[in-house]
Amino acid sequence: MRKAIYPGSFDPVTKGHLDIIKRSSEIVEHLIVAVLDNPRKQAVFSLEERVEMLERSTTSFKNVTVDYFKGLLIDYAKLHKIGIIIKGLRAISDFEFEFQMALVNRKLNPGIETLFLMTNSKYSYLSSSIVKEIASFGGDICDLVPPEVYEIVRDKYCK
Ligand code: ADP
Numbered sequence: 001m002r003k004a005i006y007p008g009s010f011d012p013v014t015k016g017h018l019d020i021i022k023r024s025s026e027i028v029e030h031l032i033v034a035v036l037d038n039p040r041k042q043a044v045f046s047l048e049e050r051v052e053m054l055e056r057s058t059t060s061f062k063n064v065t066v067d068y069f070k071g072l073l074i075d076y077a078k079l080h081k082i083g084i085i086i087k088g089l090r091a092i093s094d095f096e097f098e099f100q101m102a103l104v105n106r107k108l109n110p111g112i113e114t115l116f117l118m119t120n121s122k123y124s125y126l127s128s129s130i131v132k133e134i135a136s137f138g139g140d141i142c143d144l145v146p147p148e149v150y151e152i153v154r155d156k157y158c159k
Contacts, residue, residue, distance in 0.1 A: 001029045002029045003029065003031075003032070003081065003083060004024060004027075004028040004031050004032070004082060004084035005031075005032045005033075005077055005080075005084070006085075007035075007036055007069070007073050008033075009035070009041065009128065010033075010050045011045050012044075012131065012132075012149055013128075014127070014144055015123055015126065015143070015144060015146060016123035018057055021033060021061065021064060022061065024117060029063060031063060031065075032065050032082065033054050033058065034068060034073075034076065035051055035068040036068070036069060037068050037069065051068055053146075054066040056146075056148035057146035072108070074105050074109045074112060077112050082112070085105065087115070087117070088116075089118055090126075102114040126144060130144070131144050135153055135154060136157050141154065
């Protein structure tokens with residue numbers, strides 16, 4: 001079975017992420033969206049909240065499951081017999097870091113391929129940081145995040 005992993009912080013999931021999830025779920029047989037639990041990176045949403053927001057946003061995709069991981073992505077991939085890592089590319093600024101990560105991961109495990117999907121031009125400007133910035137100033141994020149998580153994100157900043 002062609003199994004892939006789409007890793008990220010998803011703090012929170014955006015419509016840009018969801019577009020990558022939809023398109024890659026049409027290419028592979030099983031897609032695991034995996035939230036990175038990185039204690040060194042301060043997230044606004046807890047791990048549980050990020051997983052739940054992804055679960056709510058992806059219920060209509062029958063071959064997509066949500067999980068989380070700690071440590072090296074390549075170890076998780078090996079454990080779960082995953083052969084493909086999915087990454088989204090927005091701009092040149094994403095490229096340098098993703099290029100390095102793809103080469104490091106290949107060095108660690110040459111059997112796992114990284115597949116890059118170019119952003120949908122509608123979402124090329126969109127990042128979780130931009131969503132948080134707008135929400136923190138009370139701006140409307142309705143067009144930026146999946147409808148299933150809109151209230152969760154908005155309420156985080158309304159307390
Ligand atoms: P970010 O905070 O930058 O949104 P994530 O770690 O949550 O970062 O991103 C996970 C993956 O999704 C990365 O491969 C990133 O390049 C990709 N991604 C994030 N936003 C978009 C977007 N708007 N279009 C395409 N890919 C995206």
